[in-house]
Amino acid sequence: EAGVTQFPSHSVIEKGQTVTLRCDPISGHDNLYWYRRVMGKEIKFLLHFVKESKQDESGMPNNRFLAERTGGTYSTLKVQPAELEDSGVYFCASSQDAISGGSTDTQYFGPGTRLTVL
């Protein structure tokens, strides 16, 4: 079974440009999450999709970030325009079933996309 994949693995852009990150979750996983790790700091939650719907986007830093999950399959995270402080590693994760009955399904993480904004 293929794991969570992310593309690109590394992106270097100039401040003010636009970048789109892609995440392909494990097939059949309803839940898709985006996290970010800024250098030297903790990995922070950005948002959570259940299928194509945004369940929780409380961690999105500002309106320069736009996440979509068309058809409930892959997801994209667009940063427009990028700023220096957006540099970091963006992780995607997926889990199988929607949270129900209080159970927490294991989140499987992708390798991350390292974004560098110059």
Next chain:
Amino acid sequence: AQTVTQSQPEMSVQEAETVTLSCTYDTSESDYYLFWYKQPPSRQMILVIRQEAYKQQNATENRFSVNFQKAAKSFSLKISDSQLGDAAMYFCAYNEYGDDKIIFGKGTRLHILP
């Protein structure tokens, strides 16, 4: 707000020895999960071990075991018989029962010395 603290940014251990990584957390909740994730260099982050807070018994996975002290809010990871492949960044993490987001510590980079 819940927080997770890993006080050791880096650690080293001799191959075949045992090492313990520390983690403390802060929460007012009684139902939650704790995790240790491992991220080898340039590779996927994978779940090493998971502990449900309601379980008193410490979780174990082969050479990996935890010391879960709920009252002290401590969750350390012990790696026995360290191997070169254990070299990685280790993240301690917390997830509140019924919540979607995982809260991570800053990580501990573990070096294995041959």
